[in-house]
Amino acid sequence: MIEKKYEPFCVASVGQTIGWQSAAGYLEGVISKIDTHCKTACKHTLSDYVRVEVDPYFSRFEGESIYLNANALMGGLRARRV
Numbered sequence: 756m757i758e759k760k761y762e763p764f765c766v767a768s769v770g771q772t773i774g775w776q777s778a779a780g781y782l783e784g785v786i787s788k789i790d791t792h793c794k795t796a797c798k799h800t801l802s803d804y805v806r807v808e809v810d811p812y813f814s815r816f817e818g819e820s821i822y823l824n825a826n827a828l829m830g831g832l833r834a835r836r837v
Contacts, residue, residue, distance in 0.1 A: 764789060764803040764825035767836045773807065775834040783837055784809040787820065795824065802826045 767773050767786055774783040784807035791803050803825035811817065828834040 759799055759801050761792065761801040762826065762829070763791070764805060764829065766829060766834045772810075772837040773828075773834050774837045775828060775832040777832055782809060782813045782821075784813070784821070789825075795826075800826070 769786050769789060772783060772785050774781060786805055787808050788806040789803055790806075792801050793804050795802050805823050805825050805828060807821050807823060809819045809821060823832075
């Protein structure tokens with residue numbers, strides 16, 4: 756049996772504000788939900804997924820939310836707690 760890789764999301768918790776750098780520029784929002792141990796495209800990797808309610812200053816429309824892979828947030832997107 757192959758061991759699955761998993762790294763828990765440890766940047767912030769539900770209700771806290773995070774900021775991250777994306778292709779769209781710098782964004783900020785409040786974490787509303789964290790789903791743990793979800794499958795990814797790679798069958799050997801598990802990840803957490805984070806639903807973020809985007810701050811109105813950064814959003815394209817009112818009430819915009821984003822569902823992000825936590826591995827990407829902690830890696831290339833350089834998420835941080837604000």
